[in-house]
Amino acid sequence: MRLSKPVSVTAVSALLLAALSACSAPPDDVAVTPSITPVQLAQPVAASTSLRVPAMGRLERDEESSLGFLAGGVVDRILVDIGDRVSKGQVLASQAPTALDAALAQAREQEIQARRDRDRAAELLAKQLVARQVLDDADTRLQLAEAARRSATFAADNARIVAPTDGVILRRLAEPGEVVGAGAPVLAMSGGSGGWRxxxxxxxxxxxxxLPGDRATVRIDALGGVEWPARVDRVGGEADLASGGIAIELVLEPPASTDVERLRSGLVASARIESSQDSGLAIPTAALVAVDEGRGRIFVVRDGTAVATEVSLGEVGVEYVRVVGGLQPTDAVVVEGAAYLSDGEAVAAAAGVEE
Known part of the structure; x- marks a missing residue:
């Protein structure tokens, strides 16, 4: 009997590998399901920051105003003193009439002279002895003289200071016999609202x-440490040149039964100003996969895909981090499993977690 040639071990191994591959390969018409990574998701929430600002300042009556004469001159009389309550229309001070009367008399004489010159120019023009320009110039001088006379009359008639409203006299800034300029402060008074700031x-x-409307508490040690609620009324639009700070005005809101008569302008008070504002979004700190100088990297899920997203960070806490840019309130953020994800990887919310 003739024996066949022996088969090599290498050939047998090749045949076995081919058979195994044929058995394990899926049919052409069967789709391969890609791997989907389960992750835990969370929605961003609105973040609010609380600000507490201590401050020291001085109290002032509401609607404080400085009062002066319309024209410069010598103060004749001051009819009120510090702390006096006054009524609207009450005469508070007056000027010496001598200078004002003299100014009015001079203005009247100048008006008479200008009118006489104008009439003379009209006569000469009628006789064709002067040009039309001469009469026009005379008309202009007359108009100026009339305006000066009206101004002097107004100043003489208003050579006194009258209270513009009910209120309280705060300061006397001039005394009888002093020479003051037009509009120079002579008295300071507060309005009749009775408010304090x-x-x-x-x-x-x-x-x-x-921001205007932020709440505050004002403490007045001169009144035994009494504390009154207050609110921010005005915030300066520019920094103070001397200190670099921002000017703030608080309006005091004492209870209706509080006696405010003991308050005085200039008293020192302290305040605690509180402000709470929406400022960005908050997400769990565990969502961060990288942090670098105020920037962070997180994954958000869109259409079942993990998308690497760069965000701007605010305060970073143990449990939550404030995001100030790069994130939308509707984004679904990966909070567990983010460290093992790649950009574009297919993901699904873990069981029991809503996307």
């Missing part, structure tokens, strides 16, 4: 975050 300057980093 505190003026202060806070650090620029705090001032730019305060």
């Amino acid at each position: 505190m003026k202060t300057i806070v650090a620029d980093r705090d001032g730019i975050r305060l």
